[in-house]
Amino acid sequence: MLGAALNRLIGMLTVMAIVVTIVFIIVRVTPGDPAAVMLGPDATAADIEALRQRLGLDGTILEQFISYVGGIFRGDLGQSIFLGQPVTTALWLRAEPTFFLTIFSLAIATAIALPIGVASAYWRGSWFDQAMTSLAMFAASVPSFWLGLIFIQTFAVSLGWFPTSGYGGPYSPLGERLYHLVLPATTLGIVSSALIMRFTRASMLDVLNDDYVRTARSKGMSEWRVVVRHALKNALIPILTVIGLTAALLISGAIVTETVFALPGVGNLIVSAVLRRDYPVIQGALLIVAGLYVLVNFAIDMLYLLVDPRVRY
Structure with a gap:
């Protein structure tokens, strides 16, 4: 039973690693400068550069990815552009x-x-x-x-x-x-x-x-x-x-x-973030939803072991 749980846990971590990578790429493949897309056409060059530095977009792709993953391990999903608060706080309140x-x-x-x-x-x-x-x-x-x-x-x-x-x-x-x-x-x-x-x-x-x-x-x-x-x-x-x-x-x-x-709720927050192009909130919400998907499936796999003894063997 312990071996089955460990195998499923490894699979869960693998899926989450893939999700983190995909979420990281989503913003980077946005046509044009992601910071300019977030701020809209009326933003000045100084505003765009300030947002790029704030989001860590001024470094190399590898540096950005390492910083992004490090923030996730620290529980830091970034700062909402429009709400003016951390993404984790915004999600928790909703x-x-x-x-x-x-x-x-x-x-x-x-x-x-x-x-x-x-x-x-x-x-x-x-x-x-x-x-x-x-x-x-x-x-x-x-x-x-x-x-x-x-x-x-x-x-x-x-x-x-x-x-x-x-x-x-x-x-x-x-x-x-x-x-x-x-x-x-x-x-x-x-x-x-x-x-x-x-x-x-x-x-x-x-x-x-x-x-x-x-x-x-x-x-x-x-x-x-x-x-x-x-x-x-x-x-x-x-x-x-x-x-x-x-x-x-x-x-x-x-x-x-x-x-x-x-x-x-979180769903309403996601809709507002999409309309406002608040990408940090969108990224954080995607990670949370994907994590919940994986946790639910992991919990169901564990229930299999309790409901059907054949699965344990």
């Missing part, structure tokens, strides 16, 4: 809405998809299975921004049950801030549940007719125990995989939803 939005969306998606996927596989070919499969295909094809706008119009504007946007005031209690996440989390959860449900159904269909399931039934076990304790437990590997991928996608997919609901 992390709470994105974190809770991702957690709640994943919880809603899993709560919807797992029982429906198991039931669809158990009653394969029934009207329930066909209806749920059709709903899953519809949910997968619905754009999250469109569903979010429908929810705003219905539950916020027409019924007045939830706020239309925002995340509460800076000193609002946690409960009020989380209340603002109900509609965006439900939006992302419904859209994301389609993929998890389809994988759950397919994985359950693979194991429901296996010999050990028939043996469990022949011993007189209840259907609930056969389905949950035997079939679902052995079908968890692909389900965990797609849940992990969904969690990683929600981190980056929250950008659109945060924009629709005006949430002051």
Whole structure:
């Protein structure tokens, strides 16, 4: 088990090294002078030169890369041009809405998809299975921004049950801030549940007719125990995989939803940075999102070892 964990850790570090290199190259291959692109056409030569020195663009490529990697190891992702604060500080201040939005969306998606996927596989070919499969295909094809706008119009504007946007005031209690996440989390959860449900159904269909399931039934076990304790437990590997991928996608997919609901999260920060050409923020956000992708996949790999003893051997 320790050897498997070390192998996956080495793979994770290799991926992150590649990501760091790509992120470093992105700014350097920008047409023209990156500093001039950041400041716009009205910048003076002195302003451009000052920004080049500030970003370390006046050295050789190797010197810039060494300085960039050294800053990452020190936790220094650079200084935001427009916010006037370190990138790590800007990301940290925006992390709470994105974190809770991702957690709640994943919880809603899993709560919807797992029982429906198991039931669809158990009653394969029934009207329930066909209806749920059709709903899953519809949910997968619905754009999250469109569903979010429908929810705003219905539950916020027409019924007045939830706020239309925002995340509460800076000193609002946690409960009020989380209340603002109900509609965006439900939006992302419904859209994301389609993929998890389809994988759950397919994985359950693979194991429901296996010999050990028939043996469990022949011993007189209840259907609930056969389905949950035997079939679902052995079908968890692909389900965990797609849940992990969904969690990683929600981190980056929250950008659109945060924009629709005006949430002051990392996604909204990235959109603002792109519009302003605040490249240090864009680079830092790319690294953080990529790091979260890798960590989620590493955590899922570790869960494999706990769920399925065969993986440990």
